[in-house]
Amino acid sequence: NAGVTQTPKFRILKIGQSMTLQCAQDMNHNYMYWYRQDPGMGLKLIYYSVGAGITDKGEVPNGYNVSRSTTEDFPLRLELAAPSQTSVYFCASSSRYEQYFGPGTRLTVT
Amino acid sequence: KQEVTQIPAALSVPEGENLVLNCSFTDSAIYNLQWFRQDPGKGLTSLLLIQSSQREQTSGRLNASLDKSSGRSTLYIAASQPGDSATYLCAVRRDYGGSQGNLIFGKGTKLSVKP
Numbered sequence: 001n002a003g004v005t006q007t008p009k010f011r012i013l014k015i016g017q018s019m020t021l022q023c024a025q026d027m028n029h030n031y032m033y034w035y036r037q038d039p040g041m042g043l044k045l046i047y048y049s050v051g052a053g054i055t056d057k058g059e060v061p062n063g064y065n066v067s068r069s070t071t072e073d074f075p076l077r078l079e080l081a082a083p084s085q086t087s088v089y090f091c092a093s094s095s096r097y098e099q100y101f102g103p104g105t106r107l108t109v110t
Numbered sequence: 111k112q113e114v115t116q117i118p119a120a121l122s123v124p125e126g127e128n129l130v131l132n133c134s135f136t137d138s139a140i141y142n143l144q145w146f147r148q149d150p151g152k153g154l155t156s157l158l159l160i161q162s163s164q165r166e167q168t169s170g171r172l173n174a175s176l177d178k179s180s181g182r183s184t185l186y187i188a189a190s191q192p193g194d195s196a197t198y199l200c201a202v203r204r205d206y207g208g209s210q211g212n213l214i215f216g217k218g219t220k221l222s223v224k225p
Contacts, residue, residue, distance in 0.1 A: 033212055042114070042199060042215030043154075058212060090153065092213075097142060097161065099203075099213055103153040 002026055004102035006091050012108045013081040021076040021105050023091030031094035032074040036060065036087040037104075043090060049074055081109045112137045116200055116216035123190055124224050131185040131219045133200030138178050141205040144213065145174050145185050148197045157198075158185070162205065190223045197221070 007022045025032065030051045035043035035058075045058030049068040063085055065077040074093075078085060086109045091102040113136045123129050133143070142161045146154040158167045158174040160183070166175040173186040187194060197218040204211030 035213075035215075040217065042201070042217045043213070044215075045212045048212055098144065098156065098159050100156075101154045106151075 004091055004093055004100050006089075006102035006105050008105060009103070010106045012110065013078075015081060015083065015109060017081050018077070018079050019081070021078070021089055021091075021107075023074045023076065023102060024072050025074075025091075025093040025100070026072065027093060027095070027100065028071060029093035029095060029100075030071065032068070033058075033092045033094070033099070034064075034066065034074070034076045035090045035092065037090060038087050046076065046089075078107075083109050085109050112140075112202065112204060112214045114200060114202055114214050114216040116198075116219050118219060119217065120220040120222075122222040122224065125190060125192060127190050127223075129187050129190055129221070131187070131198050131200075131221070133183040133185070133216055135181045135183075135202050135214075137204075138181055139205045140178065141203040141211060143174075143176055143183050144201050144203070145172075145183075146199040146201065148199055148218070150196075154199065187221075190221075192223045192225050195221055195223050 004025045033048045034046040037043045047066040049055045089105045092099045115134045117132045144159045145157045160167050160176040171188040176183045197220045199218045201213040201215045
């Protein structure tokens with residue numbers, strides 16, 4: 001039982017490049033989330049999904065896109081990367097009561 | 111809009127001391143509250159989860175309390191150890207009639223326990 005997995009662990013992008021952050025969970029959770037964490041700050045919600053085919057914006061969605069074709073996978077797409085997207089990205093999935101977090105992806109845009 | 115505040119932002123204590131971390135939230139309509147630990151450059155480790163109907167939860171040297179009506183939670187750490195040094199995050203889950211809302215996080219309290 002791997003829980004929530006994220007790839008890659010680290011990535012450096014140049015301004016204007018695109019990439020996809022991968023997230024997968026093996027707990028059969030319907031709810032999944034993407035958060036970002038900036039230095040000295042708590043986590044902020046980017047996008048979330050309540051099941052395959054259903055996604056919605058969180059607090060800071062600009063510059064990101066998501067899709068949810070299966071229960072297990074919830075990738076986050078960055079188009080035209082900007083320095084403001086330098087952050088640590090956490091994916092989470094949720095049981096009825098508790099959220100479980102992946103190890104994070106540290107992204108630097110230069 | 112729900113806001114979560116954690117006080118103090120940083121705390122340094124000698125080993126063996128008992129300590130309290132504070133968390134306050136502006137909207138009492140929460141589903142539950144979760145305390146996390148985060149080590150530098152690492153992910154989040156869930157410490158304790160308190161449902162809105164509960165008053166406290168305990169795990170080893172950790173005790174978390176919840177007073178929903180006043181919008182407050184405390185995390186009590188007994189007999190602190192250098193290994194407790196980390197950032198502690200408080201997060202509340204919104205109540206959408208029992209459905210699964212996202213977490214709203216505080217900025218955290220950075221704890222340093224000196225040997």
